[in-house]
Amino acid sequence: MGGGPTAMLSVLALLVASLAALSTTVQAQLVENFYRTSCPSAETVITSAVNSALNRRAASAAGVLRIHFHDCFVHGCDASVLIDSPSEKDAPPNGSLQGFEVIDAAKTAIEKRCPGIVSCADITAMASQIAVKKLSGGKITWKVPLGRRDGLVSSAADVAGKLPAPTANVATLKSIFAGVGLTTEEMVVLSGAHSVGVASCRAVQNRLTTPPDATLDPTYAQALQRQCPAGSPNNVNLDVTTPTRLDEVYFKNLQARKGLLTSDQVLHEDPETKPMVAKHTSQGVFNEAFKNAMRKMSDIGVLTGSAGEIRANCHRFNA
Ligand code: HEM
Incomplete structure (x- = not known):
């Protein structure tokens, strides 16, 4: 390729195109305070519901952390693991997941306050952070960037090879x-x-x-x-x-x-x-x-913008 003005122009065009693509990706990222205008009390309501549920059943804290891991490793953190059977729940590694009632409690509370706004995927990520904070005696804590949307696919077959077996090397x-x-x-x-x-x-x-x-x-x-x-x-x-x-x-x-x-x-x-x-x-x-x-x-393969949906009930896709 020569170094004339045409070549310079095409390099410039490529640069502009890549910058534009980059800014689209950046826009699609998760952000702190995502619900600031759409549901200002979201984080307070979810934190309080999750903490109450964990106070009712302490063993669910570990359960919630594992649910988030199993969610994120299959189709990204999109709440696909929460869908009722037939779904990812039927795959053997998911058979012993527990703690779903914590996410349900938070979803029920937030739907009363701001219906159709907060995703099950964001609730799962937040619940997992709250569980870690509690389990570490307050020593491990962070602010969860939000804006995930809920996935439209959940199939047991998709779990194969994505979650490690306890015998793995x-x-x-x-x-x-x-x-x-x-x-x-x-x-x-x-x-x-x-x-x-x-x-x-x-x-x-x-x-x-x-x-x-x-x-x-x-x-x-x-x-x-x-x-x-x-x-x-x-x-x-x-x-x-x-x-x-x-x-x-x-x-x-x-x-x-x-x-x-x-x-x-x-x-x-x-x-x-x-x-x-x-x-x-x-x-x-x-x-x-x-x-x-x-x-x-918590950022793996997230759906943002207009991808996916905001489920009304974490157990089911919207009709
Ligand atoms: C490194 C590969 C991993 C393997 C092979 C693995 C496998 C397992 C297995 C077999 C169990 C017990 C399931 C049962 O018999 O009921 C378990 C429990 C658990 N796993 Fe993992 N896991 C891995 C990584 C992770 C990661 C990355 C997390 C979270 C960040 C996680 C969180 C948990 C928790 C909290 C439990 C206990 C759940 C409860 O008490 O309900 N694991 N894991």
Whole structure:
């Protein structure tokens, strides 16, 4: 290509076109105080409804955090996981999701105040932030940018390969997280969510062989074998040390070979992720990194502008 005025002009035209495209993308981004004019009390109403629901049932806080993760990894954070069967809810990893009543309580409250304005996707993202704040004793908190819209698709088939199995190795975990734009370190940090909540014995059965998985601390393995006899319907705490506190202790447990799931413990066994586990045993480092990774996760594949819809009921698409 020559360097004459025509070439210069086409470069300039390209630049203008890219800037225009960029500004459209920027406009489509989420913003803080999105409902400032359309529903000024939105955040207050949702915060209060979510907190009341979490006060009624503390176990739902971990549930809500997991719902948000499962929502964002399939079709982006668009509330597709909230749709009733036939839907994503029928896919095996979603069978044990719990805490939906928290989102329902917030949606009911906001529909009374501002009908048809606030999306189920935004409510889920906010509820997840409120749950994290509560679970971390107020140490991990941020302001959630808003403006998500609700998706129009929810199918069990779409979940396949998008959500990691508890038996996953690091290569699989990395590839699933990379598929939604998250780095290996963000994958390690977000696994820190397993510092709260429970898993079914089924999810750990692969490690309770005779002899047990060699990467399990022997005393911990014995305790798990007692809690989870073959075929047991029981649940076990994901974090054996501080089960109700979202904190860096999860990473210390991994160093002590007391991670519950294979997908937890492999993070300490793999040479690439092992130093990341060590780094996040620091409370300050983990709290900051978890907040940033959550912010990023809450932005995955969001629908904005006129895409999707604002559902009247989070369980169903609008007619
Ligand atoms: C890294 C890959 C991950 C795998 C393989 C995984 C897998 C699992 C499994 C199998 C359970 C227990 C389900 C059951 O048996 O009932 C669970 C629970 C949970 N997961 Fe994950 N998860 C991963 C990442 C995440 C992320 C990124 C988050 C959130 C940011 C998260 C949040 C939770 C929470 C809070 C629970 C407990 C839920 C409750 O008590 O109801 N997980 N996860």
